Amino acid sequence: MTDSTAARNRPDDRDEIARLLPAPDDRDLTREQHLRHKELLMQHIDHDRAASTAAAEPARRTPRRRPVLIASAAALALAGALTAGIAMTGTDGRTHGGTTTAATDTRPxxxxxxxISAAAARHDTLTVRDDQFVYTREKIRGADLTSGKAVVGPLEDEETWLAQEPGPLHRLGLSRVDGETLPLNAELGDTEGTPAGFGRPTYRWLGSLPTDPGRLLDYLYAKTPEAERRQRDQAVFEQIGSLLGGMMPPRTAAALYRAAAEIPGVRRTxxxxxxxxxxxxxxxRDDTRYGVRTEWVFDPKDYxxxxxxxxxxxxxxxxxxxxxxxxxxxxxxxxxxxxxxxPADADGTRTA
Structure with missing residues (x-):
């Protein structure tokens, strides 16, 4: 029996790989279409159909608030010596100038x-009405893994307008990527609309989170969605990271940073x-199971x-x-x- 035949005879492995692959950008497709796109991804994994077959039915591009990529466990768990630390100097994510040893002391x-928490707490609390939108402009870059290799895409300019209404919404806002404007639709499966929460963090919802760092950390460990084989500490760290980069009440931001300081394995570089x-x-923080590092970057002057x-x-x-x-x-x-x-100053530097 060939390796590819054996792989096709292990449906549990296929389901696990399918679950861990990055979901296609098709939030507003029907469930049947979504499953069809998932099957096309599995054709890439099995190599039992021509690549042109998968390309014949590409997923319609749907804008995203932030490039989030969860790589296949089968690929990221392959052999390779774990690099303790990487000196990063290029903008393409490649190493330059060798490696360095990462410190294990988490006190720094x-x-x-x-x-960073103290600096965030000094910001002014804003008044954000439910009928308004939070605007964000950022540069984004991500890798496509569907070919079995990480193909890093070009740097893109993204603007988003996120609705602040508290109730479940079918239309979450707008996204404009390199001049192309598309609606942000409710998450797949949210037939009644997507409510404010981790998937749609409105300013009001962020303000409702506990501001005591210990209570907030307990809340995050309890509410962060479970992912099989995913390190729990890493999942919570990345959940906090998904909330950064937007506008939030200063007390919430301050508590999030202090909560992150209590997660095992968090280090400074x-x-x-x-x-x-x-x-x-x-x-x-490093996800040693999959060999992936998540890095947050802060201004050395104002944090x-x-x-x-x-x-x-x-x-x-x-x-x-x-x-x-x-x-x-x-x-x-x-x-x-x-x-x-x-906003009038959208072409300037950060406004919040």
Missing amino acids: AAALLHR LEARDVIGRQGLGIV SFLGARTFLIRDTSYGEAGTLLSGTAELAHAVVDKAGLR
Whole structure:
């Protein structure tokens, strides 16, 4: 029996790989169409159909608030020596100038996160009405894994307008990527609409979270969605990261950073850069199961959040250590009265 035949005879493995693959950008497709796209991805994994067959029915591009990529366990768990730390100096996520040894002492990370928390707490609390939209402009870059190799796409300019209404919504806002504007629709399966929450963090919902760091951390561990074989500490760290880069009440931001300081394995790095090359102070955590590092980058002067990157820290079939999987660079934030309306200073630097 060939390897490919054996793989096809293990439906549980196929289901597991399908679950871990990045979902196609098709939130507003029917369930049947969604499953069809999932099957096309499995054809790439099995290599039992021509690539042109899969390309014949591409998923319609749906805008996303943030490039989120969860790589296949089968690929990321392949052999390769774990790199303890990577000196990153390029904007493409590749290593330059060799490797460095990462410190295991987490106290510097806690000290830095406490300073970031104190800086966030000094910001003014905004008044955001339910009929308004939170505007974000950022640079984004991500990798496509469907070919079995990480193919890093071009740097794109993304603007989003997120509705602040608290109730479940079918239309969450707008996204404009390199000039193309498309609606943000309810999450797949939310037939009654997507409510405010982790998937749609409105300013009001963020303000309802516990502001005591210990209580907030307990809440995050209890409410962060479970993922089989996913390290729980890593899942919570990434859940916090998914909330960064937007506008939130200062007390919530301060509590999130202090909560992150209590997660085991969180470290500080002095060699952090966002996806457009801005150097800053880094907070990182490694998912050693899959060989992936998540890195948050902060301005060394005012401790504001610059962006985030996710990249490989060991060689896998998807790519070499240092290969970028996803990255963002924050440029501007504002509150506007209408989706599609740009604030006057959208072409400037960060506004929040």
